Amino acid sequence: MSAMLRKPEPPSQELLLRWFQTQARLLADERREEQTQSKLLLSKTAPKILEKHGLALLSLGVASIRIGVGAKLLVELERPSAYHSSPNFPPHSFRSGDLAAVLENSAEPQATTDSGVVEGVVYRVTETRITLAVSERQRTPKPKLEPESGQNKRDARTGAKNKVSGSELDLPERIRLVKVANETTFDRMEVTLDKLARALGVSLGSASSGAGGDSSADEADTKEAGPSSNATTLQRALFGLAPPTWHQQDVPLPQFNANLNGTQLAAIRHALSSDHVSLIHGPPGTGKTTAIVELIMQIVASNLGASEDAGRVRVLVCGASNLAVDNILERLVASAAHREVFKKKSVGVTRLGHPARVVASLQGATLDAQCTQSAEAQLVKDISKEIETIMAELKPTAAAAGNKSAKAKPKLRGSDRRKRWEEVRELRKEYRRRDRQVTSSVLDRAQIVLATCHGAGGRQLANRQFDWIIIDEACQALEMACWIPILKAREGARLVLAGDHLQLPPTVKSSVKPHRPKSKPAKKKNVGTSASISAENQDRSSDDPTVEPVTGAAKQDGDDDGDDDVELAEKFAAASMDDVRPTRLRPARSLETTLFSRLLGLYGSGLKSLLSIQYRMNATIMSFPNTELYEGKLSAHDSCASIALSDLSNIQSDPSGSDDEDLLAPVVLYDTSGCELYESSPSADEGVLLADSKSNVHEAELVVRHLEELFARGVGADQVTVLTPYAAQVALLHARIRSHSFAGINADEIELGTIDSMQGREKDVVVVSLVRSNTDRQVGFLAQKKRLNVAMTRAKRQLVLIADAECIAEATDLPDEFLPHYMAWLDQHAVVHPVAATM
Numbered sequence: 001m002s003a004m005l006r007k008p009e010p011p012s013q014e015l016l017l018r019w020f021q022t023q024a025r026l027l028a029d030e031r032r033e034e035q036t037q038s039k040l041l042l043s044k045t046a047p048k049i050l051e052k053h054g055l056a057l058l059s060l061g062v063a064s065i066r067i068g069v070g071a072k073l074l075v076e077l078e079r080p081s082a083y084h085s086s087p088n089f090p091p092h093s094f095r096s097g098d099l100a101a102v103l104e105n106s107a108e109p110q111a112t113t114d115s116g117v118v119e120g121v122v123y124r125v126t127e128t129r130i131t132l133a134v135s136e137r138q139r140t141p142k143p144k145l146e147p148e149s150g151q152n153k154r155d156a157r158t159g160a161k162n163k164v165s166g167s168e169l170d171l172p173e174r175i176r177l178v179k180v181a182n183e184t185t186f187d188r189m190e191v192t193l194d195k196l197a198r199a200l201g202v203s204l205g206s207a208s209s210g211a212g213g214d215s216s217a218d219e220a221d222t223k224e225a226g227p228s229s230n231a232t233t234l235q236r237a238l239f240g241l242a243p244p245t246w247h248q249q250d251v252p253l254p255q256f257n258a259n260l261n262g263t264q265l266a267a268i269r270h271a272l273s274s275d276h277v278s279l280i281h282g283p284p285g286t287g288k289t290t291a292i293v294e295l296i297m298q299i300v301a302s303n304l305g306a307s308e309d310a311g312r313v314r315v316l317v318c319g320a321s322n323l324a325v326d327n328i329l330e331r332l333v334a335s336a337a338h339r340e341v342f343k344k345k346s347v348g349v350t351r352l353g354h355p356a357r358v359v360a361s362l363q364g365a366t367l368d369a370q371c372t373q374s375a376e377a378q379l380v381k382d383i384s385k386e387i388e389t390i391m392a393e394l395k396p397t398a399a400a401a402g403n404k405s406a407k408a409k410p411k412l413r414g415s416d417r418r419k420r421w422e423e424v425r426e427l428r429k430e431y432r433r434r435d436r437q438v439t440s441s442v443l444d445r446a447q448i449v450l451a452t453c454h455g456a457g458g459r460q461l462a463n464r465q466f467d468w469i470i471i472d473e474a475c476q477a478l479e480m481a482c483w484i485p486i487l488k489a490r491e492g493a494r495l496v497l498a499g500d501h502l503q504l505p506p507t508v509k510s511s512v513k514p515h516r517p518k519s520k521p522a523k524k525k526n527v528g529t530s531a532s533i534s535a536e537n538q539d540r541s542s543d544d545p546t547v548e549p550v551t552g553a554a555k556q557d558g559d560d561d562g563d564d565d566v567e568l569a570e571k572f573a574a575a576s577m578d579d580v581r582p583t584r585l586r587p588a589r590s591l592e593t594t595l596f597s598r599l600l601g602l603y604g605s606g607l608k609s610l611l612s613i614q615y616r617m618n619a620t621i622m623s624f625p626n627t628e629l630y631e632g633k634l635s636a637h638d639s640c641a642s643i644a645l646s647d648l649s650n651i652q653s654d655p656s657g658s659d660d661e662d663l664l665a666p667v668v669l670y671d672t673s674g675c676e677l678y679e680s681s682p683s684a685d686e687g688v689l690l691a692d693s694k695s696n697v698h699e700a701e702l703v704v705r706h707l708e709e710l711f712a713r714g715v716g717a718d719q720v721t722v723l724t725p726y727a728a729q730v731a732l733l734h735a736r737i738r739s740h741s742f743a744g745i746n747a748d749e750i751e752l753g754t755i756d757s758m759q760g761r762e763k764d765v766v767v768v769s770l771v772r773s774n775t776d777r778q779v780g781f782l783a784q785k786k787r788l789n790v791a792m793t794r795a796k797r798q799l800v801l802i803a804d805a806e807c808i809a810e811a812t813d814l815p816d817e818f819l820p821h822y823m824a825w826l827d828q829h830a831v832v833h834p835v836a837a838t839m
Helices: 013-044 047-052 184-199 205-209 233-237 262-272 288-302 322-334 336-344 360-365 367-373 375-394 414-445 479-486 565-574 595-603 619-629 660-664 684-690 697-712 727-738 785-792 805-809 818-829
Strands: 056-067 073-078 099-104 118-125 129-134 175-179 277-281 315-319 348-351 446-452 466-472 489-499 608-610 667-671 720-724 751-754 763-769 795-803 831-834
Touching: 013 184, 013 479, 047 056, 047 175, 056 129, 056 375, 184 479, 233 489, 262 277, 262 288, 262 608, 277 288, 277 595, 288 315, 288 322, 288 336, 288 446, 288 466, 288 489, 315 322, 315 479, 322 336, 322 348, 322 360, 322 446, 322 466, 348 360, 348 367, 348 414, 360 367, 367 375, 367 414, 375 414, 414 446, 466 479, 479 489, 479 595, 489 595, 619 785, 619 795, 619 818, 660 831, 667 697, 667 805, 667 818, 697 720, 697 727, 697 763, 697 795, 720 727, 727 751, 763 785, 785 818, 805 818
Parallel strands: 277 489, 277 608, 315 446, 315 466, 348 446, 466 489, 667 795, 667 831, 720 751, 720 763, 763 795
Antiparallel strands: 056 073, 056 175, 073 129, 099 118, 099 175, 118 129
16 A cells, blocks of 8 residues: 555755744634624624524523532523513524633624623523533632612722622623624643644744744754654554554454445455545535444444553544544444443543533433443532532522512621631532542543544643544544644554544634636536546646645745645645656645545555445435546445435425426535526625625525425425525525414524535535626626535435526636636526526
């Protein structure tokens, strides 16, 4: 296998320094941009506008404050009857795991950087209550003076309005809850960057502020980077300092999943025989998660790769999102065959992360739940009871029944109250000390540990090492986020990255570059054939070279060759191995450059295995992305190749049969060309919130019309998703669909969202509003083929597009011919409804 790999030129120590400096600068830029956007949004946007778009909830009150698992302080918020006619929250985007800030309710915008702002993680969400787990650093009570008689509306020390009593927190009596940016992720990535640099013998020092820093102090060491005393062989392989190798390895039998196809088995063998790193390329619907689960089971069942000291193999499984991690966990624990192996070999499976971020059905596998159920748990239960007893004393007495204006009064006041809070704090310290002991005991027994990439950087895994690191959805994670779990790998450990570099990269706010418009119309190509695939069709949205071909006249390290990581990766995948020039590490221009793409560009296609049989969508839906992006290498499994809406048991056939082909076809296009149904920009009061977003009310009406026809034929609300690239269109669709009366359908059950939010998921019917229609023939970021690839591969049975095909096909700001090719393909293969004919 190693003979098929490219052999990159090892980077010099100076080049490594520049790579790390660039990463440090990009991370700092991204942190700064997130802070700026969050502050601008909250300081310039009226709270009612934020609530309208689901980013805030207004006029809330504290329902209760209690101690939760792990001594977490849980604040439960509700809509008091004094301010609201209904206890139910309006539509909002708060989900378990989100970071939120508690502000004093006001009609004016307020930045969360103001002093005294309380932040926490959304712990639980119901229709009438939101529970917030308050961060530890904000629990320290501030000394207060008891208000004098007649001053109960103001704090005697500051003059501010009274805060809610019954807690050590300064909580406003009337609360506004807003979503905020999370700083912890950047802290962990920056710490990881520093650790990795030191392991490779790179000293960032003050130069870590950016690639433009003065590196003269390191110029004396510009030779090829030698082995660092701390760098593992895996770390060296990931930077091109030493090539990855393979050995002969047979897959242990029997298979746990007898339904694996040949490409999945090949990917598993490829990973098991790797000595360092391997990639699993899983296009949409090709069973990537299924292959990962089988790989984990083969490793554990055969104890493959276990260190001599530990004797038992330890596997760290991570993902870019909680959804990706939970999908793997669910399949691991659902199989009876898997559970039998776990029982026979005493294999512990533990999911790290805030319980609020884990789906309810998998709560039993979380570290918190396992700690609670462990034999050592009694150590902390007694302390928990003591805390609860004191908290009951501190809870305010209830107001008189029926008296809405009456205020709850604390049972204890003054020094007695402060003394009891001091006891609570000391008990919590002891609780956490004992809790750490229990946590360590549980993790000692766990052979399979699952977490998000960021979650792997928590204190629970400090000083723990693993034999295998497996990262799913690696193409959606920042490279430095992937390094958080990779640094948990012992010497001799192996890494498996799984993902699809032709779908959306991680979201980056700080370095979105305008793509390069085509300078002249491209030559006409045969749409739907492999001949249409060329270098000019590769996605240039990230425009980020991570490897540089080395020619006879080598370029200087600072030179720009204009190629981006995905373009090079795809060229390498398609080219003959004998014809490819050596490559070397290049500092990235954007955080969109993922570790997966960088390695693919560095070593070529010999590093990866392609899963080529898809099980999700009708073959017609698959056809275009397969040809244009995947070189025609994908095939639809017999189980899905011909699936259609008419196959569903709830579909009612039209008596005449005349509408079946038009309405239930696999691909449908509503073409608004020539109708002058133009897009709109956000209103002035929503400008900061929606920035350059676009909406199209006419396309929203067409969405509603198609949904009405589908629902009339028996399609269920839970079988449909409506997507669009633009947040402004999501808001418009939300208002239009939720207010529409569909016969026999609860409109609240219809899923709406951006294309980005749907990556990794699927539905029977996907309706996509492309929005763009204007006289300037501009399509903006709609031209990014990775986003379109996600949009066109979510549907199983029917994909519906609503678009101004003429505007899109003739756009003047296109980087390539992908969109024009797609419009031409739709004209040939979709059922096209010219909207102009119905006007």
